[in-house]
Amino acid sequence: RVALARALAPSPGLLLLDEPLSALDAKVRQYLRLEIKNLQRQLGVTTIMVTHDQEEALTMADRIILMNNGVIEQEGSPQDLYSKPKTAFSANFIGTTNLFKAKRISDNSLEINGSTLECNENIKDDLLTVTIRPEDIKIAQSDNEKNILKGTIKELEFLGSNIRGHIEVNFESEKANVICNFASEYILNNNIQNNSSISISLQPHALKVVKE
Incomplete structure (x- = not known):
């Protein structure tokens, strides 16, 4: 706080x-993230912040520049980098994801x-990499859902x-x-445990094609 006050003086x-x-x-990081963000907005000072913490970047930034080996990998709003990653590196660095x-x-x-x-992307390349976020994979409730895959739960983290x-x-x-x-309430209420069989649906709109 003292160092920040001196810098702003x-x-x-x-x-x-x-x-x-x-x-x-x-706990202190969470508190100071809000303090710095509120102070920056009150003073209206342009701020460049270097961080390796993706949560800090997502919660504090208006715009993120993601670097990879000294080269700009992607830039945009936190929402864009999370929901519209352009490369496998971006998808994997910002948040948790699945890459195929x-x-x-x-x-x-x-x-x-x-x-x-099925995928809502307009696919052009013969070979590609796709990503999907964990929250965009749903438990299949009926056989009419799209992109249903069967599998076995190996580990559940609360x-x-x-x-x-x-x-x-079990892919083909x-x-x-x-x-x-998954929502904790659903898993606990349905007594879903490790080694349970499960059917999941990969939402077509959430399968994103990214550059390798």
Whole structure:
């Protein structure tokens, strides 16, 4: 706080923060994230903040520039980088995701490990990489849902209101591990446990084609 006050005392036109919260514990970091953001808005000073903490970047930034080996990988709003990653690196660095190698079947369908899935992207390349966030994978409630895959729960991680499931999915040609986020209430009320069989649906709108 003292260092920040000293930096702001001469009313700078630009404020540079280099990992300002890295040495603090989690609770203090959460508090100071809001304090710094509110102070920056009150003073109206343009601020460049360097961080390796993706949560800090997502919660504090109006615009993120994601670097990879000294080169700009992607830039945009936190929402854009999370929901519209352009590369596999962006998708994997910002948040948790699933990445798959795929083959083009048609403009709106692709093949992952021998299983054909619908995708709302306009697919052009024969070989591609696709990503889907854990929260966009749903438990299939009927056979009429799209992109249904069967699997076995290998591990459940309790995260409070959500439970993260690590699913061994039975694609047509081989098995693969898929990460899903489920509502804790649903998992607990239905007595879903490790080694339970489960059917999941990969939402077509959430399958995103990214550059390798």
